[in-house]
Structures are given as structure tokens and as C-alpha cells.
Amino acid sequence: MALFDLPLPELRSYRSPTPEPPGFDAFWSGTLASARRAATPAKVTEVSTPLRGITSYDVTFSGYAGQPVKAWLNRPAGATGPLPVVVEFIGYGGGRGLPIDWLLWASAGYAHLVMDTRGQGGSWRGGDTPDPDESGAGPSSPGFLTRGVLAPETMYYRRLYTDAARAVEVAAELPGVDASRLVVAGKSQGGALSLAAAGLVPEKVSAVASGVPFLCDIRRSVTITDSDPFHEVVRFLRANPHQASRVLATLDHIDVVHFAKRITAPAIVSVALMDAVCPPSGVFAAYNAIPAAKQIEVFEWDGHEGGRGFFDTAALEFVDDRLS
Amino acid sequence: MALFDLPLPELRSYRSPTPEPPGFDAFWSGTLASARRAATPAKVTEVSTPLRGITSYDVTFSGYAGQPVKAWLNRPAGATGPLPVVVEFIGYGGGRGLPIDWLLWASAGYAHLVMDTRGQGGSWRGGDTPDPDESGAGPSSPGFLTRGVLAPETMYYRRLYTDAARAVEVAAELPGVDASRLVVAGKSQGGALSLAAAGLVPEKVSAVASGVPFLCDIRRSVTITDSDPFHEVVRFLRANPHQASRVLATLDHIDVVHFAKRITAPAIVSVALMDAVCPPSGVFAAYNAIPAAKQIEVFEWDGHEGGRGFFDTAALEFVDDRLS
Amino acid sequence: MALFDLPLPELRSYRSPTPEPPGFDAFWSGTLASARRAATPAKVTEVSTPLRGITSYDVTFSGYAGQPVKAWLNRPAGATGPLPVVVEFIGYGGGRGLPIDWLLWASAGYAHLVMDTRGQGGSWRGGDTPDPDESGAGPSSPGFLTRGVLAPETMYYRRLYTDAARAVEVAAELPGVDASRLVVAGKSQGGALSLAAAGLVPEKVSAVASGVPFLCDIRRSVTITDSDPFHEVVRFLRANPHQASRVLATLDHIDVVHFAKRITAPAIVSVALMDAVCPPSGVFAAYNAIPAAKQIEVFEWDGHEGGRGFFDTAALEFVDDRLS
Amino acid sequence: MALFDLPLPELRSYRSPTPEPPGFDAFWSGTLASARRAATPAKVTEVSTPLRGITSYDVTFSGYAGQPVKAWLNRPAGATGPLPVVVEFIGYGGGRGLPIDWLLWASAGYAHLVMDTRGQGGSWRGGDTPDPDESGAGPSSPGFLTRGVLAPETMYYRRLYTDAARAVEVAAELPGVDASRLVVAGKSQGGALSLAAAGLVPEKVSAVASGVPFLCDIRRSVTITDSDPFHEVVRFLRANPHQASRVLATLDHIDVVHFAKRITAPAIVSVALMDAVCPPSGVFAAYNAIPAAKQIEVFEWDGHEGGRGFFDTAALEFVDDRLS
Amino acid sequence: MALFDLPLPELRSYRSPTPEPPGFDAFWSGTLASARRAATPAKVTEVSTPLRGITSYDVTFSGYAGQPVKAWLNRPAGATGPLPVVVEFIGYGGGRGLPIDWLLWASAGYAHLVMDTRGQGGSWRGGDTPDPDESGAGPSSPGFLTRGVLAPETMYYRRLYTDAARAVEVAAELPGVDASRLVVAGKSQGGALSLAAAGLVPEKVSAVASGVPFLCDIRRSVTITDSDPFHEVVRFLRANPHQASRVLATLDHIDVVHFAKRITAPAIVSVALMDAVCPPSGVFAAYNAIPAAKQIEVFEWDGHEGGRGFFDTAALEFVDDRLS
């Protein structure tokens, strides 16, 4: 994909024109409160892997409405004393896979909690967490972005964002963890979840590392790219044009821009200028909304790869620096 | 798509090698019995349309587990006396749309019940029926084919097939309908549902018109085409290879071949020899399993169009002939 | 296709900069006069179909140069007294197919004349009308848009537009029809033909329903999309660059914008903002040129689907309202 | 395209199972006789080019039904005495273009007549010959393969094959040409025309050079590839399935296999084993049917490029050898 | 990609029909001997990374003709005593990237030497090793597979295979390594290199883990897939058909099948049945040629993903088991 979005100087000051939906705070605080009320203590069980340097645990914690959510916890083998902890969220379509798929943060000396993504894990890396949905919530385009999208109460991402905030709360209480050094991280959908979680439970989060985040400035993003998953919304609205304002109003409730405003922890973000999956204007709209200390890594030539190891390195260094 | 499946002479005698899964009858009769127990009477409300020749009704009936399922009922305006009735099922991804989208059977003098497809209707024609799913049932590939696919009890198509059988039962009891002349019809997924319903409640069905049916001879079909929706299964098994035998065993429960064996009504089926969406060997596997009187329309040059108006004409004539 | 044309506010006031070619009126009035001189009475023969609610007729009428053009006429079965009549034109590549393919307007209480498209009907729905072409008229790109395109006199669309105007004249004289309530309708190429016919014989037309019309603002449209059929022109001009001004001057004679100016009947038009086949600036250029009462349905999310049943409903209501 | 047709050893003995249609000889001899009766003498006019080594002429001769067909004649500048002459036919979609596009045979010392292809020349190299078609002959898929395809009398290729045979007769009578050394040549559609002409007027032809010929073993070829132009037939039959036997019977009249049987001149043919446009089994079916001396150049790795300069060299050497 | 190669039961016994080229052993032993003669001691320099659990080193060793080749060495931080060592090779187009890209084997307790791929690293993960090529060695298709392919002496893969064998020899001499427990591993091109190295220096290798290896049964593979990199050969032979036998004879010298025969260490291999990049018949041809203890992981649903974490787990367990 050639350069297709705004030029970089305009991106640097781009702000989303979409206002926060009314009742945003109440919607999310109510949702979180319900989840907490329904929560039971996390279960943490060691699992066997061929790794000698990392000890892995299967974790089950209470997410949205107290529903069970799976995660892996990887820790440097033999580490004693409280460790800083990273909560990582996963890109669209993938699940938590296997413990050996997640080695970076434990190798760097962190406790590393990888939250499974409810219902996902059927496309490219397996998952283990169901997405119970009593409401059913009407038609959807194949994928997750339009599940339940006719109302904020029923939409899929309400459940998933709540899981993410809960994962942070759970991580802070894991044994052997230093809750004062808690990081949220992820890329693409995982990048969106890390910013959302940092905005939902800002008091718990010490640093944010969000790579090419998805779900930013949604009203614009769905009109400037043909790539999935954003195009799922377009497909849905073609089939259901009479629902357009309702659907967009629902999606406003998960637009990362509104969570970014609430972040208090220092944040590092990456953006790729040729990224048609998560267009750069959206990423900048979210980044520019963050009131805390922040740093953006601009990958001028990347598509949705978004820097890969180069961003990982920058993120590790940024986080090390902020937590010490 | 050039010819890619077996040559026509071999297709004519092709039989699926996959045996019926153990407990098949008990599984389905139990599911249906539960649905019937939870059922409440259908609601039928006239709706306004710009059509003068057809009267339309919004229908809500009790499907799987008594859950509400929407439908349209179209009748020739001013018709008096009981009419033969067609229950139609919809292709993958589409919902019931608008009453004006469904004119063929009412124009031909039938009462026409078009069942909405739960959860679908977000891709190309809108829908109105949610798919409540308390179990959540684990990861899935975007789409519907792998929803809940880890067990027969939780899979999406258990719910949808049950809706279809229930739609037949409901149609038979609609006022102004001659239940002794009840037809099931549809194309692609709708063709699969019509064969499935005819096998689930054979005593209610007087004729079947199934165009290029989906979900036939699934174990073979998923290996000979790259087209969605069959490819959803492949994608799921790439992410979750350890689940392959479980997933295939689940899918055996919805393989149309096993329902075809139970059909007692005369059936007309279409097949397209260049159809990569519903490969012809699968269609013939189902067709060849039907023990009742039957007729197959072979479209040698078609892909998944599967004959369109030519098959519609043949189906109308076949049905007229069988019901008179 | 993401948004790729002008933003909606600019579209709303966009006007084509291309002037009407000199001699436009004389060219078309002469062509029509010749066609009328060569005309013989239409032949209308009832045909058998499986439909009980609609009576169908095979129609042959005199089109361009008196050449025979086929049509279907569908009427509500048993209707007595003069009916309002709709003349419908077909999208690119398709022919009239079967009578059962055309149920909407008869179901709504109209006589419905569906004009076959000369030479077309070999791509997705069959046709029955030849396109005699004594001149041969030089090379063309596969397709119909560049047939005979080196001169207005020889181009294919001269013949087809004339057929369309003649279809209106013929429809007005059909038995059992109320010529004071005559509608032209169609989508894509059919949308272009409905606007062209309404501009060619404005005194015969009482209402226009044109969905995502093709052939609007041609000089711009061929430069902003890669999609066929507009791209046929580009392909032709690559092979014959020395003919560019001649070809574009020929195409000016069929640019819908110039016909729109002559429309006197109220018109409803649809446009789809992500439509790369019939780009929205062209549709607005034609719409904005209509001097009569008018209404535009904007489908913000659609590609060339252009609203489908939603536009059908709006069109039926608009027409009902205007004719009553 | 990977190897997709029969293995080479099977290709070497592959024969088309399609019998010659009844009346084949009478059909073609009648058509040719009519063309000859309507013929007028060719017009040959020198044209100016920037070439000093080649003299070019614009030629107009009488083709099918005496209709005018254009050609270029290139001769080595200053050549005196009668020259051997090559009649070349052009690939699908292209026209004769410019004289400078045709340098090979004149550079090799031949008079070189390049026949324009009626109606073509709108896709990639311009043309100058119209295709008058009084009959119109019904619907067609965009392209030339299904024009008039409902009957042998009306099909486009009847006209084009006749042009080709006439071009040979005209070439033999050009001034400065040695009619006893006349070659027909071409690639793809041009390869088909060279074999067809060599079968239609075998007594005029001294050698044949046919590269990757199109239109061989048509009934099989249309089922084993998705590539155009063969796929035009599939598209047509999807729209008009009731016409399939009629269409295929028409195409039998232009199947190169039946012309190959009538060739008496030595022939060199090329085939490419990965050629999805002109599948190798068709080429071998034609080649294997040639009763005269023959040679085949097998390009194992080529798609429809079919050897290019390597085949040109082989053809020049083969022809030189046969004519000396 | 649907199933496209031989059925699994035939794959299980499939043997390549291509004989070993004459002089194979002399060619490779001579090449290796030259490389050893030109070798200088490896340079190993610690590099700084953000990882606390892994210590990383930049390694430069003498590869083909003594030319410098880069590698990363990752070791569990603080490990004392000799460690088993894994030499890993990289997939096509990628370079060694960053130390943090390679965490699996060190996390499992191994010293892990990741060899950079000369000249590669410009497509998806960066590299640092040049590919000096004094000969230049004629034309090539973009990519590496046809570089120097006109003779075994000049081809690119001669240099790369030699680097791989040298990497094994170098790894065995690294400080802190237990040379009696040396593993070669990799996927795709890396899988080919691991089998090649295990065949070139079998006495040094204790276990092999080769995922979906490339370059197996080359003569067949290039004819049954259109995917790069195998298709580079086809492209080259289209441009240079007169070189085909020479090119194929050159490629015989790097066909993994001939190296597999020489392996003495136990080997685990993966194959994916829908893998169009490294077709399964090639993988089985290599696997079936291994005379040592062996195990194959068949991924029935995978394309070139080839099992990913599932194969990693199997490989770790297999290796652990063999080395203990």
C-alpha cells in the first residue's frame, strides 16, 4: 500500500472530530462494577512445557460479567521476589495459542500475563475462551467487529474491553508480582486493548506499549480503507443501511480515542504510514489525545507489520526506563 | 472455475464414505423435543409494503430452545381458502431482508414463509434474528461454520437446523394454509436447510426444492476447495490442529448426507459442475442418498449461480406437479 | 472500495464541465424519427409460466431503424381496467432472461415492460435480441461501450438509447395501460437508459426511478476508476490513442448529463458513495442537471449494489406518490 | 500456471474425440465461394514510414461476403524479383497496428502480408477493419468468441476464417510475389487462423508456422481452463444454458482440429505446457491431426508466451528449409 | 490451497525419481575443504539487549571460501557449564534480524546460534551478511534460487549450504558448548539447510528438526506449484529455455533428497498437506530418504505455516529426548 492517508506533518496534529458519546463514563464504570461484583479469585496452575528458562501457568480469571477468561502467565524460571508485570493483549483473530508462543517479556525479566481473546482463536492461533452471549444481539458480518453492534450494551467489544480491564486488576494481585510496576502491551487489536485498559483502570497502569492500535477514530477509518476488519463495518452497513447511525453510535463507545484521553501512564505507540489495516490517521488521533508523557515510533515504510522487532526493542527500553 | 471435481459419470454414482455418527437420531430428536417443549405460539402481524398483489406478514416463532426466530410470510393478496405453503431458507450470510425481496412463490400462488437466519444478515441482506449462545462455545473462525464446533451440542448449526425444522412445523399450522401441501426450498445454505428439514420432520413435508446445497459430504468438501465458507473449517483447523477429529465429528452431525437418507418427500435438486463453493461431489453424495422420488438438474457450466431462473422454473414445475 | 471520489458536500453541488455536443438535439430527433418511420406494430403474445398471480407476454417491438427488439410484459393476473405501466431497462451484460425474473412491479400492481438489451445477455442473464450492425464500425474493446465508437452515427449506444425511447412509446400504446401514468426505471445501465429515455421522450414519462446510473459525466468517470465497463474506453484508447478526441466526442452524445437536462418528470435517483463502477460524481452530475422535481437516495456504504431493496422500496413509494 | 493438463507422453498421442460436424465441407466451400464471387481486386497503396530498409503498403482486399479487410504489406526495400510471401494473422484482441510493428519476415527477406482482424483492435493494438453484421445474431458475452454463436451461419469466426482464406488467395496474386512459396503464420488466434487457412485453401499454401494455436479441441478446452477467451463460452452458457448443445455444435465448425486434417503443407507448431490460455491438449489434438510433414516445438516451462523468439527462429529456419 | 498433491497414503511411500548427480560427493567435499582452508577463528562479541534472561552475542565466522558470515548466539543468562547447542537456519528472504527475534531455544536451555543468510534479509527481516560473487554468474530471475544457476560451481546455494555446514563446525567449537549435543533446526529454507548440513557434516550432528523443508525433489516441485520461490525457476526457464537441462542439473546438486540420504542423526520433520510453497511430495521424498531414526509431523490442514508452535513443541520434545 502506497502512502494513502494524510501526510506526516498533518498526521502529527490530527485530532478526531468525533465527540465522546454521552454517558460514556457511566457506561463503562457500570460495566466494570458489574464485572467486579461477579468476580471470583483467579485460578493459577503451573503447566508443563519444554522450556527450562521460563515457568508457565494456566490462568483462569473472571472477566465480563464474571465469565471465565483464560490466560497464560510466563515467568522467568526461578525468579524470586516481586517482578514487574506485563499484561499483553492479542491481535485480531488469534487466541493465546501455546505458552511457548510468548517469550519476549519473560526473557526480559517480567512476569507476563497473556490474556486470551474471547471467541477468537479460530483463524491463525488457537484460543480457549468462549464468548457467552445470551442476547445473541442480532445479525453480524462474519468477524467480531459487528457482533451485537446494534447497541453498546450488547456489542462484543464491551465484553472484550471489560476482560482487558479485569486482566489488569487480576495481574496486580498475582502472587510474586510488583503491582506498582504494571505494563499493558499489545499490537493491533492488542494495541487497542492496551490503550483501552489504560484508560479504564488508569490507576493500575504504570506504562503502556501499544503497537499500531486498531479501533481508533472509527468513523473515519471505516471510510478510508477496504481492509478487514474495518471493512466488516462497511459490509454490515451495506446489508443494514437503516442501522448506520445506531451502529456508528455504538462503535463510538469503543473508539480508542476516548480511552486515550483518560490515560495517565507514560505511553509508547507505533504507527506505520502504509498501514491499510489500522490507518495512521486513526493511530495519531489516539496518540494525540493522550495527556500523559508519550513517545511515538513512526515506521514510514511499514504496512501493518508496524515495526515488529524494532518496536519491541523500543518498547522494552521505554518501559524499562519508565519503571526504574 | 474449470471442472475440478469428479467427472459427471462418476458423480452420478458417487456416495459419501462418511458413516452416520453414533447417536445421530437421538441427538436430533432430543434437540427437537426440547425446542417443541419451549415453544409458544407464533405471532403473525401484517406489515405495510408498496405491493398491491401480495400481502406480507411479520412472523415470530419459537425456534431452537424456544428462542424467537423472525420470518416473513407473503401471500397472494385477497387469496381465500387454504394455500399450499413453501418454507424457504436463505443462503449463507444473508438475512430475511425486506418482504419485497421474496416474490416468486407468492406470485406463483403459494403462501411463502421465509425464515430469517439467526445471527446472519450482516453481509449482504439484512437480518433481524439474534443467535443467543449462552455457552459461548470457544473460538471460531470469522463466519458461522465453526461457531461452537467443538461439540455437537454447542455448534451453531444445531440451533439453525432446529429453527428450520420448527419453521416447517409452524408453517403447517399457519391459518389459511393447506398443511398437506408443504414445500421446503432454498439454495446453497438454504438448500442444505431444506434437505435437513425434510429429513428432520419428513412427515410434514410434501416436496423439496434444493438448489446447489451446502454442507454435503463435509469431510471431502473441505479438502477440495479453497472457497469460503467451507474454507472456514480449514482455517479453524490450522489454528487448532489438535481439535481436528473433534471438529470433524461435530460436523458429521450436520452433514446433509445423513438427513437426505431420511427424506420421504419427492425432491428436486440442482448441482453446478464448476461450483467451488458447494462442490458437485457433495451435492451428488446427498442426492444419491435420497430414497424418495427425485430429479436432479445438472448445470454443466455454472459456478455457484447454480441455474438461477432456470432452476426456479424447474422447481416450480416439479412442485406444482407433485402437489396436484 | 473505500471513499475515493469527491466528499459528499462537494458531490451535492457537482456539475459536469463537459458541454453538450453541437447538433445534439438534431442527432437524436433525426434518429428517433427514422426509427418511428420504420416501426411496425408491436406483437404481444401470452406465454405460459408457473406463476398464477402474474400473466406474462412476449413482446416484439420496433426499435432503432425498425429493428425488432424483445421484451417481457408482466401484468397482475386478472387485472382489468388500465394499469399504470413501468418500462424497465437492464444492467450491463444481462438480457431479459425469463418472465419469472421480473416480479416486483407487477406485484405492486403495475403493468411492467422489461426491454431486452440488444446484443447483451451473454454474460449473466440470457437475452434474445440481436444487434444488427451493417456498418461494422471498426474495432472495439470486448464489451459494448466502444462498439462503433468512432462516430455518433455508428456507436452501439445510439441504437440502444433509441430502443429505450421506442420502448416508452410502445408501452404507452399497449392495451390495458394508462399512458398518463408511465414510469421509466432501471439500475446501472438500466438507470442510464431510464434517464436517457426520460430526456428523449419527456412528454411520455410521468416518473423516473434510476438506480446508480451508468454513463454519466463520462469524460471524468473514465479517469477515476479502473472498473469495467468504463475501463473499456481506457483500453480502447490505449490501443488507439490517435482516436481519443473522436471517441470522447462520440461518447458526449450518450452522456446522461445531457439527457437529464431535458427531463420534465419527477425523478428519484440513487447513488452509492463507494461505487467504483458508476462513480458518485457522475451520478450527482446527472442528478444535479435534472430541472424537474427530484429526490436522491444516498447510500453511503454501498458499492455498486446501490441500495437494492431499500432503493426499490423508496422508488415504489416515490412513484406511487407521484402517480396518484 | 503449474502443469495442469495431460502429461507430455499422453499429449504426444492425444486425439480429439469430437467428430467433424456434418456438412462441414459444404459449409465452408459455400462460404468461400460466396466470398470469391463478391470479391473485387485488392488495393495496394504505398505508405510512408520512418523505415529505410522496408517498404510498406496499405492493402484493402475483399474478405467474407466481399467485405473490405485491411492489411499491411511489408517488403524489403528495393527488392526486385518475386519474393516468397508470408501471410500473418494476429492474436486475439489486437489489430494490425502500425507497419513498424511487423518487421520480422521482411527483415528475413519475405514479402509479408499482415491481415487485420475484423472488429478487433480495441484492446491492445489498434485495428482498422469493421465487422459488418447484418444479422446481429443474438446476445454475446463481451469478446468475439460468442458473437453470433447460435448458428454456424452467423458466428463471427465464420467471417474471420473466410477473411483468412481470402488473404491467402489475395497474397498469391500480389505483384512481386512468388505464389509457389507462400507461408501462413501466426500465434494464438493467429496460429488458429494459419492452420484454418492452410486447411481451407491447402493448394495455395507451401508452409505453415503456427504458434500456440487457439480454438483447438474446443469442447475440452472450455472445461479445463478459467482463462479468457475460452472462458467467454462458459460465461455465455451460464447465461444461456438451454443453448449449450447449439453453441457447441456451432463451435465445432471452427475447431482447428477439423482444419488440421486437411492441411497438405509442411507445418511447424509450438505448444507450451503451462499455457492456460491455449491448453496443450488442444494444441496436440490439432497437431496430431495434421497428415502432412510436421514438427512440434515443445516449450515445457512457458505459459502463453509460447517460446517467442525461440519459436520465431525455429519457424524461420523451418520455412527457409521447406521453401528452398 | 486445497489438497493438490498426492494423497497421504501415496505420499508416505513416495520416492524421488531423480538420481544423485555424478560427482556429488566430490563436489561438496571439495567445496567444504576449500572453505575450511580459508577459515579464520570465529569472533564472538557480547551485545546489549533489553533481555535479562538471555545473553546475546554477535558472531562472525568463516563460511564459503572463508567469507565472513554473521550470526547471533543467544544463551540463557548466567548459564554455566557446557550447554547443548542448536544451529538454526532462516526461511527464504529473511535475515538474522535482531537477537530478540530468537528466544525459543535459549528459553529452553540451549545455546542457540542463528546463522544469517548471505544476501538475504531485504524482504521481511533484515540481514547483515553480504554475498560476494566474483563470478557474477549470468542472469537470474529476481530472487536467490536462480543466482548463478548455470553451473554448480557458481550457484548461490553452493555458497549458502557451505555456510550452513561451516556454522555447524563453528558451533561445535564455541566456548561453553557441549559439541556432543548439537542440533540443526529451521523451517522452509531453514528446514532445507538443516537437512543439508546434517548430510554434509553428519558426524557433528546429534539431532535434526526440519519444518516444511524447501528445495526437496526440485524437478517435480517446480512443475506442481505456481508459488515463489520455486516459480523463480520456471520464470528463468521461460526466459532461457535453451538452458533447461543445465539449470536442472545444477539444481540436482542442492536437492535436499540427496543430502537426506547421508543423515545419521535422528530427525524430526514436518509436512503440511496444503502447502503450495514446499509441496508435500517433496518433503516426503526427502523424509523417506533419511536412513536414520525419524519422525514426521503431518499437518493435514496447514499451508506453509506448517504447524508453527505445535511443531516447535514436538521438535523441542523430540530433541530433548534424543539428547538425553
Add this chain to the structure above:
Amino acid sequence: MALFDLPLPELRSYRSPTPEPPGFDAFWSGTLASARRAATPAKVTEVSTPLRGITSYDVTFSGYAGQPVKAWLNRPAGATGPLPVVVEFIGYGGGRGLPIDWLLWASAGYAHLVMDTRGQGGSWRGGDTPDPDESGAGPSSPGFLTRGVLAPETMYYRRLYTDAARAVEVAAELPGVDASRLVVAGKSQGGALSLAAAGLVPEKVSAVASGVPFLCDIRRSVTITDSDPFHEVVRFLRANPHQASRVLATLDHIDVVHFAKRITAPAIVSVALMDAVCPPSGVFAAYNAIPAAKQIEVFEWDGHEGGRGFFDTAALEFVDDRLS
């Protein structure tokens, strides 16, 4: 490709903003001086072809660093006296192929030297010239544009541009040639080389004919198209983002814009407005920089075909005019 670059009026005055890199003249004069010092006399050997009108010679001359470069020399057969001479360069990926592939300029009365492209000739027309590269010069993306791109000294195009300048010098000294009438010509990469050579050895060149030249305004071009070969740079920078400024600084040394400034001969250039391979803004940037007499042929509808025979004709006429 629809119009995607600047509008034509803006193109007509577009100038590249990229300054000439420091040391540009010294870099190239030093490189050329070295090449000249290492040069040995060209070898010219007649080769046999089937052409009677053209005599062909195999030429080997000393290019970059004195390395041997192949060429074909075609001359009108029997021409006596010194001829004007054209040096032609070849498009990306192709080699010199066969002498019969190059007939235009000899047919027009010129001696015609066709320079082979080192290392290329493996994609679509064969080649015979190796590209010795002692440095190896680090990773590259498949293709030639990023070979050695980390420094001006090592990059592939340094060698190729030098070959081109040397080919001009060699052509001027060929026997039977009038060095005062020397033309450089080519299309795409060949167009770039003709402009580069005309800027490197301006005193030797009498006219330039450059069709749709590649490698113009590189910094912009790589950001506005996804087409190869420009996209090779993007791919490389994705893998090696830390090298971006170095890579772009290297590419500045071969940006045709800087050579265009040094051209003193009259030049004809073509540009195609829908050309995504060599975007029109780049071509205009180079054209607008030429200080000599010049003419541009604008093909408004072409993609990278760039006018073909129409431009050939214009170029022949332009050159004839300038040389007489």
C-alpha cells in the same frame, strides 16, 4: 490504474525537490575513469541468423571496472559507409535475448547496438552478462534495485549506469559508424539508462529517445505506487528501517533527475498518465530538468505500455530530424 498522480497541468511544471547529493560529479567521473582505465577493445563477431536484411554481430565490451558486457549489433545488410548509430538499453528484468528481437532501428537504417543488462535476463527475455560483485554488499530484496544499496560505491546501478556510458563510448568507435550521429534510446529501465548515459557522456550523444523512464524522482516515486520494481525499496526498508536515510541517499546517486540536468542533446521523452510502474510525476521531474531542446509525448490513457509503436514512430521521426 485510474489517474492517481498529479493532474497534467501540475505535472507540466513539476520539479523534484530532492537536491543533488554532494560529490555527485566526482563519484561518477571517478567511476567512469576507472572503467576506462580497465577497458580493453571491444570484440565484434558476426553471428548467423535467419535474417537476410540485417547482419548481426555479437559484441563484448568493457563495462564497469573493465568487466565484460555483451551486446548485439544489428546493421542493415550490405550497408556501406558510416551509419548513424543507436545505443539501446533494455527494460527491467530482460536481457538482450536474440538478435531477431531487435529489428526496428536497423530496419530504419541505423547501426543498432543493444546492450545486455548485467545480471538481468532471467525473468522474461534471456541474458548473457554476469554481474560480478566482489563486495556482496549486504542484503537485498529480490530484484536489482536494492542490490548493494547501502552505499553508492556498492550499489548495482552504479555498475549498470557505467556499462551504459561505456556502451556509448564503445559505439562511437565501432567500425562503419558515424560517431557524430549517435543516439541513446530505451524504455522504462532502458529509458532511465538512456537519460543517464546522455548525462554522463553528453559530448558523445546527438539525440535521446527515452520512453516512460524508470528511476526518476525516486524519493517520491517509492511512496506513491505499490508496483514493482519501485516497491522493492519499500520492502527493503520494511526489513531494514534503520537504513532508510542511507538507502535513500544511495538512490539519490542514480536518480535520473540529476543526470537529466547534464544532457546537452535534443531529447524526446514519453510519459503515460496511468503508469503505476513509472509514475508520471517522476517522468516530468526528469523531463523538466533537461536544459536541452526537448519534446514530450503524453499518453493520457496508457499504463506502462507508454505508447509503444506510437512512441517508436515519434522517436524515429524526432531522431531523423535532429540528425539530418
